[in-house]
Amino acid sequence: MGRVTKDKGAGTPSTPRNEPSYSSYLKVSELTSLQEPLSVPAAHDEMLFIIVHQTYELWFKQVLYELEKLVSLLTAAELIPAFRLFDRVCEIFRVLIQQIDILETMTPTEFNRFRSNLQPASGFQSTQFRELELMVGAPQSDYTKFFKLDPEWKNTIKVRLQKPSLRDAFLKLLLQKKLLKKTDPESILQALLKVYDGGENTALHNLCEYLIRFDEQLLLWRFRHVQMVERMIGMKRGTGGSLGVAYLQQTLQKKFFPELWEARTHMGGLSY
Ligand code: HEM
Secondary structure, rough: OOEEEEEEOOEEEOOOOOOOOOEEEEHHHHOOOOOOOOOOOOOOOOHHHHHHHHHHHHHHHHHHHHHEEEEEEEEOOHHHHHHHHHHHHHHHHHHHHHHHHHHHOOOOOHHHHHHHOOOOHHHHHHHHHHHHHHHHOOHHHHHHHHHOOOOOHHHHHHHOOOOOOOOHHHHHHHHHHOOOOOHHHHHHHHHHHHHHHOOOOOOHHHHHHHHHHHHHHHHHHHHHHHHHHHHHHHHOOOOOOOOOOOHHHHOOOOOHHHHHHHHHOOOOOOOO
């Protein structure tokens, strides 16, 4: 990375002053100084726990960045470039789902060596995860209850609430294409059946498939997460104060494009 010149004396490459080196460009020393385990005596697996969570937050940042672009592409009805970004976001989520396997190399015994230090911290407080849910299309009314968790949260989420979500952009596109007049669940369902059964608008059909694929990825992440949580802490309460597994199981109902799922039941062909 960066133009590397030969150091005349020792024959080893060096980077000229003011030009980026690998470490300076990527801020490697800052990045690798951000892991601060709390356990005394040190619990070996706490480093893994921190790095896995930090990696998630970095990927969440990238996904939010891509979703922002996706919303603007859909708003401009530019579907082909949008598909490339949908592929990217889905690939990132595939990695995020798989990453749980790494954390599951930690046993509950190891986890219990440092778990008490975490209270009351919890993934529950991940602002980027909440932003992600809102940006995809979670109903805004669900989110005001989280405001009290963290004052910083309030501002980030307030800004997010003012911007259109992926779901908003999708519905706007259906309105523009005159497939939709009102945005009640029944009208949306009928519009989707026209897209699927009509077979005329291939681009919209592809878009619907990307949206349901992404919705499914989010559900698969939730499912893997809750299963891992049960494997780690059984039916104990979470460090964030919720009922733990019992709470997380309820979140498996969260679908951001419920009409796309519902449409399957009503599509042509056999009715059973
Ligand atoms: C040993 C590993 C983990 C355990 C035992 C665990 C446990 C829990 C529990 C019990 C909750 C419910 C809230 C609470 O009361 O704390 C929760 C929520 C959450 N966790 Fe984890 N978690 C683990 C790893 C992760 C990882 C790696 C991430 C990645 C960012 C993550 C992200 C989240 C998120 C986003 C929520 C909120 C889910 C929602 O409200 O829909 N967790 N976790």
